[in-house]
Every structure is written in C-alpha cells, then in structure tokens.
Amino acid sequence: MNNPRISLVLLAILLFACTDENSVAPQLEQQDPISKSEIDETIIGSLQNNDEFNWGDVSDEMIWSALIHGDTVLTIGYQPANETDINGRISEIDIQQESWVRVSESIIDDAMTLLRQSDESFTEADLNLRKHEVLPFIEMKVSSLEAVKYLRSLPTVRYAEPLGYEVDFPIVDGGRIDSDSGCSNDPDYGIPSSDYTNISPGAKASWHLYANNVVNAWSSSTGSGIGIGLIDTGISPNQDNLNSNFNSGYSSGRYVHKYGFYVSSWWWWANPDGPNDDCGHGTAMAGVMAAPRSNDGSSVGVAYNANLVSVRGTGDVVINGGKEKTGVADALVYLGNRSDVKIISMSIGDVFSNSKVADAVRYAYGRGKLIFAAAGTSTSWTNWYGVIFPASMNETVAVTGIKESGYTRCDICHSGSKVDFTVIMERNGTENHPLSLAMSGNQPSTVGGSSVATATAAGIAALVWAKNPGMSRDQVLDKMKRTADLYPNRSSSFGWGTLDAAAAVNY
Template sequence: MKKINLRVALVIAALSVISCSNDPTIENIEEQNNVEVLQKTPLTPTQINAKINEVASSREQFEWTNMDAHFIWSATVHGDQILTIGYGSDDNDFNKENSNAEGIKNRLIQRIAAVEGDGQKKTSDFLIDEDDTFNIIDVKVEDLATVRDLLSQKGIRYIEPTGYRYLDHEVTAKSGAGCGYGSATLNSADYTTVAPGAKVPWTFYEHNIPSAWSYSTGSGVGIGVIDTGLTPNNSLMNGSFNDGYSSGRYVQKYGTYVDSWWPWSSSTDGPNDKCGHGTSMTAVATAPRNNNGMPVGVAYNANLISYRGTKNVVLDGYHEQKGVANALTALGNRSDVKVISMSIGHIFSVGRIKDAVRYANNRGKLIFAAGGTSTTFTNFVGVIFPASMSETVAVTGVTDANYYKECDICHKGSKIDFTVVMQRDGNGSRTTPVLSYYNNQADYVGGSSVATATTAGIAALVWSRHPSWSKTQVLNRLKQSADFYPNKNSQYGYGNIDALQAVQ
C-alpha cells in the first residue's frame, strides 16, 4: 500500500510539473508583452548608425534590404516615413523600357493600401512618386506591419528608407561635407606656367598630361560632372569657358537637386554651386587654357555638362539620391557625353543610384567615381558607393612618395581601379592647384575627389584621340598605360596612369 501511494505521489508530482510548464506564468506574459512593446518602439538613430557602421567597418557593403523589418521601419520613422521600393522580376529588371513589371507595381501598391493604416488610406495618401524611367516607387509608410508585409512580397528588388539621413545622426561627423569657398596663394613650386599664360598643376606632370596635350586636348568629347553644381561667379567656367587655347567647345549647366524637406517637392534650386566642391571638380577636368594666369584643366578643350545633383558630397537623403539618379539618367541619354565624373558617394548602397549607374553604363558611358575620402566618421570604411560598383571605375589619391602610399585622407582597397598623385608626401596641404569659386582666384584641392576628376579628364583625352572607340577600348587603354598592368594591385588597382602613353 505504501508503494502504491508513493507511485501515485510521483505521478501527481510529474503531472504538476508538466502542468506548470505549459501554463503561462505572469513572468512569461510580461516577457511577451515586453517583446511586443519593443517591436512597436523604433530603434534610435544612434542604434541605427551603430549597425550601419558595424557592417561598413567590416568592409562589407551595407544593404538596407538585408536588414529586418523593425530596423528598416525604425529608419523610416526617423526619415519622414519615406520608403523607396525598387521592384521587378529580378535584380536586372530595373528599366521600364524593357520591363513587364507593371503588374508587380500595382500589386505592391494594393498591398500597401490594404495594410497601411489598417487599410484606411487611399493611394494618393501614401504614393509620393513613381519614377519615369526605372521600376521604382516612393511611398510614405507609417506602420511596421506594412514593412513586414512588403518584405514578404515577391518582385521587390530593394526596399530602402531613403528619407533617413545618416550624417544628421553621426555625432562625430564634420560639418560642411566637403564644401568650401576658400582660395589660396599657390606655391611657385606647385605649378608651371605655359603659353598663353596658364598654370599647369604639378600633379599633371606626375601623369605626363602636358606631354599628352601634343596629341589630344579633349576636343569633341563631353564630360558630365555630377556634383554640387558650377559657380556663377567665375567667368572662366561660364562666358570665358571657350577662350584662348580652349576653343570650339561649350559648357552647359543643369540642376536636378530639390532643396526641400517636403518629399512631394519637385522644383529644383537651379544649376549653381552652393557648396564649392562641384566647381573644383569641373575645373580640374575642363578649366580653360588662356592668359588669365589660372590653373588649367586636364581636358581643356572638352565640352562640360555640369549637374547640380546634390547639396554636398555625401549622398544622404531622399532629394540628394533622387537628384543624382536623375542626373545620371539625363547624361546617359546624351550622345555627346562620353565620360561621367562623380566625386561624391556614401558608405552604403543606394538602390535608385545603382539603377541609374547601370542605365548610363548600358548606354556606353565611362563612369568614374571617388573611392572615398576619410573624415572622422568614415575613416573605417573601404571603397565607398558607387565606386564599389563593378559598373564604375573607382579612383583614389596617392602621394608623390617613391612608393605607393595613399594620401592622408584617401581610401584604398581591392575595388580601386586607378590612382592619381595629388599630394606632396608628408604635406597634406600641398595638393592639386585648381581654379577657385571666384574670379582670379585659385585653391588647392585633394582627396579621391580630385583624383577622380583628373582621371575623367585623361579618359577624355584618350577618347578624343580615338573618337570611334567604345568605352571598353578606352578603359583598356587606360589600364595598359598604368603602372601595375597587366596585374592589379590589391589596394591601388592598376596604379598611376601615364597619359602620354595612353594617347599615343
């Protein structure tokens, strides 16, 4: 009898344990509630940036679409609720001209309407814009459930909170983002005066550019520069652009950047540079050779098509990214433009710009992009976007040391294609002399930005020499004339280009 009672007691005890483990306790309920509350609470910008920095510092490309719904939604909350959706049957289905993705777009819009605001919103309440060229829609999204639903849908190439401004929340970021209207008195050792009175930067001689001018000066080639615009205050980049030894060419200025916090705004603020960076880049590539005593550009007889596509050099924000993509699309459609120079970028990929780069590349444009210039908030990053794309040619800057050494603020890495000497070794202030923002003024410009514009100018020299060539032939000639060819250095690509050898 005692044995039976013992067995019964053990069975009852076991059943009690099982019963307790299955019943929700107060602690379990509280834990579930806490998880639900956390999921409904967006991450802070500090937390979002920390994750972006973690991925970027590992030399991987940060992609928003690889993040979970809560992370993307959190960034959307802090970015005016703007979400950009690239749709299509696969990653290459981005161009409306060759696409049958209309059904995908309509289905996604219907899904948003069904989920957003518990299905109480009309399409006009959330649809900000539909791109004319690419399979892209911009929508205003408030609900986490909408992001979750979209990520589960087929036909989405990428989903990005394009209103989120990384730089605004990065406390260690420097102000200005590459902007400045400065001028400097050039050291006489940093230039040589040539007829009819122009200054040739010392860096040009490092690449035999003056010798290459005996064969080509860029005539007949259009260089598209996408940056912060072009100064209205320097006549040499305006009415006197076609002057002296620079003749029979033209300069055109456009603006695609919308300076507004309101996503529905579509009026641009014009083509004029309000930063200073764009003026420096256009001048390095194309400034005239005349008797004004100012620094000359690499391709001083090339045509210039300048686009103000962004506010500064960091492609941070909806209107900046849209402005650059629109500029790329416009330049891609021009038959007179052969070369595109972009001394701008971001530490993470931007789907809309990626689509536009591929669009221009497919139309035969040779696109040069800056490999990256370090600041206190990006010195942990490798080659930045869009230089990280295979469709662009990535360029960085090096010093004039007797061995390859990146400039004080330049990025390097396996995705770099070429380098340009643009800094005196051990002296960060002695960089490339360039025409300044105002009349009769010059300045020094460094970093991968000036390296990119310089290389774009060299490409124009080659293409002018061989006008029937394709972009592949021009690029191959640049490679063949560089230091490391036929090999590629793991950090510096093919190295420094010999412009003379490239045009011969």
C-alpha cells in the first residue's frame, strides 16, 4: 500500500516540474559515504567506552555508509504502532495477525517507492526481499540514503541495521582478533595422565569434571531424557562418538540429530552448507556436553545420556557475518520450536549486538528454553572488553571460565557484571584445559576459553533437569544459582560463582 507521506512528496515533485516547461525535478541529494575506517573507529570507541555498541545510536548517514561498505542488506525490525509494554518491549508477537501484516507490507511498499525515485528501473526483485516467517523483521537491499532516513523515522520500525557490515579490528598488543579463532580440534597426544581419570567401562573423565563436582552427580543423574540444543559450527561426520557410537558403553537409549542453517555462499539462492563441522569448535563443544561414556578410551561428556540436537549456525566462533547472523537466528527459532529441547548452548558470539539475533533469542526464551552463552574468549581484548553478545542479554545465562584456585579468570576469558556462573577449566601452573572429542578418533583433544565453560554449564543443567523433569526453566536455574559457591552474594565479575553439579542435582 502507498504511504500518504510518500505520495505527498511525489506530488510536490510533480507539481514543481509542471510549473515551468524548462524546469527539472529536483534530484535526491548525493553524498559520499562515511569511510569504513571512521565507522570502525566509532564502533571500537563505543565498545571501549561503554562495553557495547548499538546501530540505533548512530546517524542515518553512518547506517547508509555501512550498507555501502557491506552487502547493502538492511534488516528492518517492525511492529504495529503502540504494541509495546511498559518496559518498551513488544507485548505480543504474531506476525500473522492483520495489524502486523499491514505494517510489513507498508514498509515494503514505501521502500519500493523511495528506491524507484533514484532508479526508475528498480523492481521488487532488486530488493532481494526476505520476510521472516516467524520473527518480526524484513531484509532488503537498500543503497539509498533517503530510504534509510525514511525507514528509521517510522514509528513502526524498531530497528534498521546493516546485515553484512564487518569491523576490521586493529592489531592490539601484537594480536588481531580473528573470526577463525577456535577453529582447530586435533587430537592432543601430550595430555598428562594427571589431567584425566580412567573410568569404567573404558572412558576418560577430564580433570575439570571433578573440579566442578560432575562425577559425583552421576550417581543421581546422567542427563537421560533431556534434549540439549547446540548452536555452533556443526559436528564432524568422522567422529564416531557423535555419530554411530553415540549410544555406546554406559550411554544408551538416546539420539543425536544434526542440521545446518549456515550458508557460506554469497549467492542468495544457495542452500545451507549442511550439518558437518569444518571448523572443529562445534565437535569439541558437543563432546564436552554429551560425549558417550564409552569403552574406547575417549573422553566422556558431562551429560552422557542426554539427547543432542546440533545445528550448524556459523562457519566459525564469531557471529559477525550476515550469513552467520541469519544462520544463528534461524537455528534459535528451530530449536525454540522443538518440544524435546530444553537447553540451548551457544559457545559463540560477537562483541556487539545484532537485533535480528536478539529477536531470535527472545523467541526461544519465550518458549521456555534455558539458554547458555559464552561470556567471551579473546587474547588482547580480555584486558578491556566485558561480556559479549548474546551472553550480555537478560534472556541468556552468561558463563565464563576460571582457574583452579581462587577467582582468577582464565587467561583468555572475559568477565563482568553480566556473568552469571563460572566453571573451573584452566589448571594452575600448566594452564592445561579440559578434554573433549577431536574431529575423529578416540584420542581426546583439549579445549579452553569460555566456550568449554559454557558447554560444561549446559551439561550440568541437563543433569539437574533430568533429576527433576517436571521443573520449569526458572526452577532448574534457581537450583544452579543456590548451589553455586558465591550465593547468596553476587560478584560484579563472576556472578553467582562456580557451579557445583552434584549439589545442584541433589538440592
């Protein structure tokens, strides 16, 4: 449908042109985009000063410039006017309702009208339009500054963000933040025997399972009947313990399902890559949470009788590319809709938020899912940056890793006021990390950072829920909170403190 405001603008242009045969209709103002380096400096400065960055806080010109420097895809979150509660959030989301449909159609029509002003040959096919079937957002190709200004001025637009813009972070203290960090998971043949215990029927229990009192919890719960959803880089098809041997040894009667929503291709018509792990990170996290208690000498997972639903949402551990944001958002909706999944684990994130992914987190949360997210893992950034997104959201449980004794975060782990729990995952002196499954074979790998802490916490939650299957998410979380070692106090850096699996299961 046509917007009255747009119609008036077009009418004014037409009337002006008709007043004089020799006059020319005024052209839309042209200007150069803000440089990418200036945009990056703005983002980094906000992160350093405020521990967050939000596209909603910058100018129309910067949004437009980021589109030009990226893939020109604008994500537009919409809502009917006056559909918010007293806290400013959407009171009820149902994009099939007539009021929601009208708003989305109006935004699309208005965008088409504006974009045709600057290019008469522009068609709806050029929009490359995507209207999400569940979440309240639209994505379209936008390269017009006037279109950005108008869309952001609408009361029915909650946000308008460039999807594919990526920050070129500078080298800091000799190291660069690399989106491929975490993408290695080879067998570790140098693991000292003091870092694991051989347990029946022939598995290895990582040292950190004892440090977090997981082994003592197994006499009461092994996670049976609870589904854990993992959003990560997928699962290796060559790791038998996450495929054909998922039920082996003391692990039985459970299932592993694998899906893929991440698309690496730049072509808009490309299909998802599939569920297989090309990075290694997802395989390691799956092993920490749910590897079988087998008889082949491999490492055992925290909840070795839990069900596992793995969804490949990313190509690496940072949700910074447009395809990764889309993959993660779709993964959250998918897992949110599965009644067998109680817990979602996300050992992935980014330094600044994305509203589309945030919408998806809230969608899954609204369906009762207990969502764990990594507080952050980096090198030189650890000295100044706090908890990353989406762990920074109120709907997620933020987890970080600490050393064996005292409250000292691991060398590459983030901390801050948004942290809810800690997991012991780095040895004093040696700085050795927990055991997990490698991409193939029975020889364990080792994995560190807040990633392994998050996967461990998700596994502990499965133990608690399996012992108390009738409980709600909030009741399970309350058990974990009340048995953490700092409760009833809350640290400004480490939340409620270190999880005690056995205490939480039996509380």
